Amino acid sequence: MTWWQLSPIVLCAAVIVFLPGYALGRCWGLRGLVAAGAAAPVSVGVTAGMAVLCPVLGLRWSVWPVLAASVLAALGGLAVRRFAPAAFGSRPAAPLRARWTLVVHAGAVLIPAVLLTRGLVRLIGGPDNISQAWDNLFHLNAIRSVLDTGSGSSLTLGELGASDRVHPYPAAWHDLVSLVVQVTGTSIPAAVTAVTIVVAALVWPVSCIFLTTRVTGTRPVPVLLAGGLAAVFGAFPYQLLYFGPLYPFFLAVALLPAVLALVAMAAGVGARHGTPRWLLVLTLVPAAAGLALAHPSEFLALAVFSVPVLVVAIIRYRRHATGARRWIPVALLAGYLAAGAVVWAEVRPSADGSHWQPVQTLSQAIGEVLTVGTMKLGPTWVVLALTVVAAGLALRRQVSWWVLGGYLIAAALYVATSAGKPGRVRSFLAGIWYDDPHRLAAQLPVFAVVLCTIAAAWSCTRLRAAMTLRFPDRARLSAPLVAVLAFVVAAGIGVAGQRSSVNSAIGTGGNVFQRSDMLSPDERALLARLDRTVPIGDTVIGNPWSGASFSYALADRRALILQYGTKVPAKTQFVLDHLPELRTDPAVCAAVRAQRSWFVLDFGGPQYLGMNAHYRAIDTAAVNSGLTVVDHQGAATLYLVTGCRSGR
Structure with missing residues (x-):
């Protein structure tokens, strides 16, 4: 634009x-x-x-x-x-001149x-x-x-x-x-x-x-x-x-x-x-x-x-x-x-x-x-x-x-x-x-x-x-x-x-508006395609400190964590901690299904303010056999959860 x-x-x-x-x-x-x-x-x-x-x-x-x-x-x-009209007093209109x-x-x-x-x-x-x-x-x-x-x-x-x-x-x-x-x-x-x-x-x-x-x-x-x-x-x-x-x-x-x-x-x-x-x-x-x-x-x-x-x-x-x-x-x-x-x-x-x-x-x-x-x-x-x-x-x-x-x-x-x-x-x-x-x-x-x-x-x-x-x-x-x-x-x-x-x-x-501390050009480009890869109503698992949670504002796809610095609900934390066990623990797929969190957005690279926040669901995405790559650009990758037995 x-x-x-x-x-x-x-x-x-x-x-x-x-x-x-x-x-x-x-x-x-x-x-x-x-x-x-x-x-x-x-x-x-x-x-x-x-x-x-x-x-x-x-x-x-x-x-x-x-x-x-x-x-x-x-x-x-x-x-x-x-x-x-009397309540407004006498106020003559301004003269034309x-x-x-x-x-x-x-x-x-x-x-x-x-x-x-x-x-x-x-x-x-x-x-x-x-x-x-x-x-x-x-x-x-x-x-x-x-x-x-x-x-x-x-x-x-x-x-x-x-x-x-x-x-x-x-x-x-x-x-x-x-x-x-x-x-x-x-x-x-x-x-x-x-x-x-x-x-x-x-x-x-x-x-x-x-x-x-x-x-x-x-x-x-x-x-x-x-x-x-x-x-x-x-x-x-x-x-x-x-x-x-x-x-x-x-x-x-x-x-x-x-x-x-x-x-x-x-x-x-x-x-x-x-x-x-x-x-x-x-x-x-x-x-x-x-x-x-x-x-x-x-x-x-x-x-x-x-x-x-x-x-x-x-x-x-x-x-x-x-x-x-x-x-x-x-x-x-x-x-x-x-x-x-x-x-x-x-x-x-x-x-x-x-x-x-x-x-x-x-x-x-x-x-x-x-x-x-x-x-x-x-x-x-x-x-x-x-x-x-x-x-x-x-x-x-x-x-x-x-x-x-x-x-x-x-x-x-x-x-x-x-x-x-x-x-x-x-x-x-x-x-x-x-x-x-x-x-x-x-x-x-x-x-x-x-x-x-x-x-x-x-x-x-x-x-x-x-x-x-x-x-x-x-x-x-x-x-x-x-x-x-x-x-x-x-x-x-x-x-x-x-x-x-x-x-x-x-x-x-x-520098704040025109730099890439939160979103790199590759990450912004991948977010722009989410409306074609992530169905409406599905939720994206991502690290807010990497900028992945902008998926909600910029792509209209809800992030599992919508902001940083606040307490994460227990049901959300369970998915973040246990997604690698989705093939062995039925409760994981049940939690994924309940929150419709079928996608993982991994924005590799530095985090905002040099933070070092980690979530197992995202850190293990590249080696998780239950996830399949559906889109990527540069270091930014979008995965689909395919390892749940009963599917979506």
């Missing part, structure tokens, strides 16, 4: 990610950037929410339940607007969309390439499981059949990819690539622009600058795609700015542009649900980053309130903080999973924060320059306190995790992120975009004022010309920002 052939799949993914939420927002009365900014988180909330409800309702997972829920909710919004700003908004998204898509193409290498890193075996097989079982519920995705006990797992990302596969009929790797492009090159910039304009307003200059600056960070989106890959967390971080923007608007500290507060609170419900079902840790991050928002809102409220009412929000905030501390301490992964250690000194971590060149990706100089300007503006109280507070919290979390001493304090702060500095690094750009946009817009304003003073007759610029110049500046900043942490991240990540 070529990148041009992937284009319609990317378009389909964009429709799935944006259209339900945008249509709902418009039907309920959201407009402009508010409707666009809330679209993706609301869509994810509706999609992942319906995935949870489908098993309860006895429905198979597909695009139809999502469509039905969206239509019903949209009709509800239209009914409310029809019968209770002002609608050229739609072009500005499109331009603001175009800059990062082009730059980020270009970076992703370089990172991934080809639409069918997969990240050959730890988490991807689970993610791709989980998508196949959603398609096979007809259930995409976050309550049941769990351990993917690796044990008898099912654990919840945030499935929003897997639900989106599965819908793209269903609608387009494309392969899982191509659908993953398409969703990755949509989330990184569209959802993330739109979210950043939405959050920024809650502070700066919707003037063309900051809108365009926010778009350009959304594309200059290696920490996000690139690093999460090759470290892990952390696809669910990647989706959640892309949604976080938009959901935080809704919180700021609902609290009264972000520009609402006439949107009723009750409508913002209502929109927050599916948006926050989408964030939680994308990744719960980012829902908790939202709770933390909302604290400065609430503090500023309370301070503003107390300026006008009188009597006992002045203390009500203070009491509510105290309750919020107390409840949040309890949840923060209890709702987190096990200590066994939080094993990441500090990676640098305190001074190095602070330097990386200032440049957002985190995790040794190298400095982004344009970010450093604008951060210095933003610091000066903060000292002059020209930066919103809630934005500055969020930035300082994100910075403190990263510094404490990447450079802090291991112990209770560090684990309390970062345990919900597995004590992993990569995840904390990805959150810094959320606020860095806003601060750098404020600094860049201020610099442009000062430059224009200086030009007006120096050339009073020549410096008068029309609004369209200002927008064009801002577009050029934003594009220049975006391009300049590619020459630092972005290029470093792409260079590092490209």
